[in-house]
Amino acid sequence: MTNANLSYVREEMLAPQDPPLGQTGVIRWLRENLFSSWLNAILTILSVWFVWTVVSHLFPWFYNSIWSGGSLNECREIRDATLGEGASAACFAVISDRWQQLLFGFYPSDGYWRPILALFLFLGSIMPVLFAALPRKLLLGTAAAPFVLVWLLWGGSIWVAVSVALGFVAGFIAYRVVSSSIGSSLLAILAAIAAPILYWSVLHGPVSGAFSGIIPIELPKVQSKEFGGFTLSVIIGIAGIVLSLPLGILLALGRQSNLFLIKYVSVGFIEVIRGVPLIAWLFTASLLLNYFLPPGTNFDLMLRVIIMVTLFSAAYIAEVIRGGLAALPRGQYEAADALGLDYWLSMRLIILPQALKISIPGIVNTFIGLFKDTTLVVFIGLLDPIGLAGAIRASTDWQGIYWELFIFIGLMFFIFCYSMGRYSLYLEKKLQREHR
Template identity: 40%
Template sequence: MKYELQPTLPPPASTIGAIGWMRKHLFNGPYNSIATLVLGYLLIGWLTPVIQWVFIDADWFGDSREACTSGGACWVFIGARLNQFLYGFYPSEEYWRLNLAFIMLLVAIVWLVMPQTPKKGLMAIFLLVIYPVIAFFLLYGNSFGLVQVETHLWGGMSLTLVLAVVGIVASLPLGILLALGRQSEMPIVRSVCVIFIEIWRGVPLITVLFMASVMLPLFFPEEMSFDKLLRALIGITLFQSAYMAEVIRGGLQAIPSGQYEAADALGLGYWQKMILIIMPQALKLMIPGIVNTFIALFKDTSLVLIIGLFDILAIGQAANQDPKWIGYSSESYLFVALMFWIFCFSMSRYSMHLEKKLHTGHSNRA
């Protein structure tokens, strides 16, 4: 008797695709089904007028408030103030310098992120060593024929990015050194690092900015003048490095003791052990915590308003006081929130991609 294998039947239509996903996640029981329907009804009831106001009834084109007649959002206000939101009070004829600096940064980051690009090591050296010098001369000027632009004219999204990028890049290596120092077997080094971390973690950032603005110049000679932006950068870096140190210390403690013992058995010195064995493993485990700290830093840059620096949120608040545009603060805050969300969400998604790529998680769920 001859048997023939029958072709495999396709899965039921109700278990795959959009219908299958809904049955599995939204309607997989009576309680979940009721909750889905109730929440869906409330969400639709809330979203419908919001979408109507933001998109359908909105005014998009014009150059004055007379163009806003539909009763929806007046995005004409954002268009009229867009340069100020992006560049602050930077001279308009010098915008190309800001654009060039940030385009170079974007190209370098994309170069490092893309998997197939060559010479990543050289690009990393350029980004960490050469690019900051180029960016400083482009933004500040007073050299190579460029007009000097004082830092009190910097503002908007460009100032927010300067504060965030410098704070992120400077706080990470300092946080690593503090974390290693806190775990050091030398009592003096360990005590200094513990005191530094606990003091900075116990003080609000707003206080740190006040102290950096008012008291930092007192520790230097009278003839040495410290720029207000530089004071803010120093305060933000020191404050954030304390939080970064604790994140890194958690990653170091997650490494099994066998890794340390194996490195010692190979005869590696302390720095060789940390650089070649321990730190690469710890940094992979710390990706979520590090990125979470970066996102918090990015949002905390809005506090520099209290020392007279106008980031994008401060520019929005100043624009709301313009008599020509009174009454359109909702559009201003929505635009600022959107800008913050774009950058924070991008960092979050890239960290998830990096986790998946380096297999740092213990779950296969996205």
């Protein structure tokens, strides 16, 4: 029995066998993802059929699309001549015929570069806010942007815009001087409010007039009623977004406040604004605002709309931020108090950065909603893209066209809103601190 040198154990490794055909590659993926059960298989087949139907109808329609022609009838003639009677073809000639109107409304056509430049300037000036990697000095440009943009869009003398901006500079200087010399923050704030008002009421006219006399830099003036199309939507949307965020933060803080009066005024404001649809508020702005203002005042409809839209979305943003504030653990508030920070410092350094971070998705959703809601201005007589689409469909040339117009408008809105949503996802990921 000396078989000890006999080995029962295999000494070399066998090459692994290939997995069964059903467990690899495409087949496995198909089985797991598309045909894992009867219900799933039916769903897959149904949705593939649906996609196929849509694509097989849409593709020839898009592929044959006609881009030239002055009316729907011309479009049809071209189609019948080239593709045969009754072929499926989109008539995007309506876009090439009317795109200026859809984008710019009745803005003077030799000034189309102005809204375009303004859009790029805006995008450039917002970059340092959106992306923290950029140098902080660029924020100075961001602060100057509102004045430049307003001047660019509405025209007039540049010195008016510069002089208005100087008012804010005056306020800032007054704040610095008073707070460093006297040391009282309350007096400094009062000075910061008083200085610009004094400046605007006394010096603004002479200063801007004098400079305009010396170096006249002017753009032709454009009336608010000439704005329309996407220019109008984007202006109202951006103005509303920029103005409503600070107001919303203040309202949210007011609602959380210990001060009885401040708290209930904020609550009342937020609930009343949120309880009534935006259309009703826009009608209020166009029908009723004159009742509440001193007799004889009459100001720009576009400005009224911007104010209403701002108040409206500020109430929504306030609720979103309140959610963020409520989600913070009590310990954060108590820690801020224990450090001896006063109310504003603790809010600015400890509470708000965390609360705003939590509420980013909600805030961006509100912004997207605001941007979509700018289409409602059509009901009080401003010509937004949908209003212009109605006008185009009512004209004799383009009666009976709708898909092409609505696809174009829908796509434009989609691009804006979708990119806002994507940015919020990026921000959420970037600010994520918890390990999950």
